[in-house]
Amino acid sequence: MCSACGCETSGAEEIICRSCRSSLEQNFSVKTGFISGRKFVYGYDYCGEIRQVIVNCKFNCRKELLPFLAGIVEKLMPNRMDGKVYLVPVPSRDNSEARFDHLAGIAGCLAGGNRTQLLPVLNWSRSVRRQVGLSRRDRLVNLTGALCLDGPLPASGDFIVFDDVITTGATFLAAAAVLPPDRTSGLMLAHGEDPAGVEGASRDAKE
């Protein structure tokens, strides 16, 4: 079954049908955003096929989608070859409805490359309220200081905070706050709408 549209696919190994695959290819582009002066890149607006794929991976435990999502991350990585790049995934939350740590899974698929190194150094310093239903301001307050470092940072190299969906950017800012400002940026699969919009009210809106 196709993980994006639910149609019957021709083979069991085909996890995304041809039509959804081509739509996903067409809708992808490397886009740049800024939140409080922090730069991040993302590949999609959080809707349509990509949203279904993320939801199926995260909430329905379709782990066979991890390599596909890792492929998107790869396309979003900077092309620069000099210096080390550390991918820093946002840790899953205790109160998340996600059934497994899909971000670590995606990052794990990338760990084979020699250029990018996985650095799972972030941890929640306290429990945070679920972000769904909170205003933008409340989300920022909710997450300020909520992430901490769980170990030492390498002395050189660039850090890329990795998350699936960015909406208000509160999680990204909380992560960036504990990493070197001049060497930290963000990478997200998709950009969701602000909480006032439709996306924020849904169960799968993460921030």
Ligand SMILES: [Zn+2]
């Ligand atoms: Zn499909």
